[in-house]
Amino acid sequence: MITYPILLEKFKALLKSNSLKFTKQRELILKFLYENEGHFTPEDIYMLIKKEYPDVNIGITTVYRTLTLLENEGIASSISFGVQGKKYELGLKKHHDHLICTSCGKIIEFYDDTIERQQEKIAEKYNFKMTDHTMKIIGLCEKCRNQK
Amino acid sequence: MITYPILLEKFKALLKSNSLKFTKQRELILKFLYENEGHFTPEDIYMLIKKEYPDVNIGITTVYRTLTLLENEGIASSISFGVQGKKYELGLKKHHDHLICTSCGKIIEFYDDTIERQQEKIAEKYNFKMTDHTMKIIGLCEKCRNQK
DNA sequence: ATTCTTGCAAATCCTTTGCAGGTCA
DNA sequence: TGACCTGCAAAGGATTTGCAAGAAT
Numbered sequence: 001m002i003t004y005p006i007l008l009e010k011f012k013a014l015l016k017s018n019s020l021k022f023t024k025q026r027e028l029i030l031k032f033l034y035e036n037e038g039h040f041t042p043e044d045i046y047m048l049i050k051k052e053y054p055d056v057n058i059g060i061t062t063v064y065r066t067l068t069l070l071e072n073e074g075i076a077s078s079i080s081f082g083v084q085g086k087k088y089e090l091g092l093k094k095h096h097d098h099l100i101c102t103s104c105g106k107i108i109e110f111y112d113d114t115i116e117r118q119q120e121k122i123a124e125k126y127n128f129k130m131t132d133h134t135m136k137i138i139g140l141c142e143k144c145r146n147q148k
Numbered sequence: 149m150i151t152y153p154i155l156l157e158k159f160k161a162l163l164k165s166n167s168l169k170f171t172k173q174r175e176l177i178l179k180f181l182y183e184n185e186g187h188f189t190p191e192d193i194y195m196l197i198k199k200e201y202p203d204v205n206i207g208i209t210t211v212y213r214t215l216t217l218l219e220n221e222g223i224a225s226s227i228s229f230g231v232q233g234k235k236y237e238l239g240l241k242k243h244h245d246h247l248i249c250t251s252c253g254k255i256i257e258f259y260d261d262t263i264e265r266q267q268e269k270i271a272e273k274y275n276f277k278m279t280d281h282t283m284k285i286i287g288l289c290e291k292c293r294n295q296k
Numbered sequence: 297a298t299t300c301t302t303g304c305a306a307a308t309c310c311t312t313t314g315c316a317g318g319t320c321a
Numbered sequence: 322t323g324a325c326c327t328g329c330a331a332a333g334g335a336t337t338t339g340c341a342a343g344a345a346t
Binding site: 085118131 | 228230231233247250258274279283290293
Binding site: 169170171172189190191213231 | 309310311312313319320321
């Protein structure tokens with residue numbers, strides 16, 4: 001796995017090459033994603049950063065803007081929950097899909113080669129230039145299904 | 149394929165069994181989905197019904213409510229576009245997934261047995277009780293990729 | 297010094313809710 | 322009649338935008 005200093009350098013280089021500036025806020029958001037395993041809403045990230053760094057001024061607008069930036073640069077990735085918004089995670093890992101529990105909200109990641117290959121075949125079949133793909137399996141996780 | 153009169157009867161039966169009432173508005177929305185191939189936003193459906201039946205009073209609220217109802221009853225299905233909302237279609241066909249062109253918005257449907265089976269296997273592997281699943285392949289359709 | 301960023305408040309977009317009047321069974 | 326529905330306007334939640342002040346290069 002990439003270390004934080006290296007990730008940070010990568011981020012700074014990306015900023016520079018786009019004539020963007022390196023700011024405290026951008027760094028904290030990157031750091032947050034690096035240090036926290038899991039999937040977070042912009043609101044989550046905003047609140048948790050405010051709590052951990054009460055002296056840093058940060059607005060939710062900046063969180064949104066930075067997450068968009070990170071996602072466009074391939075450093076973060078998101079899963080969409082429709083009107084309920086998106087959740088973000090560090091996006092450096094290998095591509096993966098998600099199992100989502102409708103009862104407790106738990107998100108499990110998985111990667112499946114068969115599915116990945118099949119998607120490519122389908123795109124090819126329709127002469128589609130695939131730039132992205134997502135798959136969600138919705139249902140009840142082990143714990144929740146047993147509680148019913 | 150099911151005929152409209154039969155679909156209508158099915159819908160009426162569903163309404164009755166849920167102590168819901170059969171109304172002009174509900175019928176028009178059902179009819180719209182039956183008659184129009186493709187994927188539509190609630191707004192689309194609302195506008196097109198208003199245009200075709202200027203004398204019928206219908207509000208967008210009712211369109212939302214009815215689409216939700218139809219989806220819950222398995223008569224309609226939707227694809228989510230995140231904050232951009234959902235698009236609905238008649239949901240009587242076999243389950244299928246979508247290819248979505250980011251340039252022209254075109255939506256192509258496909259069904260793939262390998263993927264379907266693989267999804268079941270994955271759910272099983274994680275002891276997940278799958279209630280739904282979606283897959284989207286995002287990219288450029290044949291026409292748009294050639295225009296670049 | 298210039299350019300880019302920020303936070304705030306206001307605006308937007310899609311969707312839902314409260315409610316009083318209207319319709320269906 | 323009574324239960325359910327409707328459209329409207331207002332509310333809601335997530336996200337974006339305009340802007341003047343502030344930070345980075």
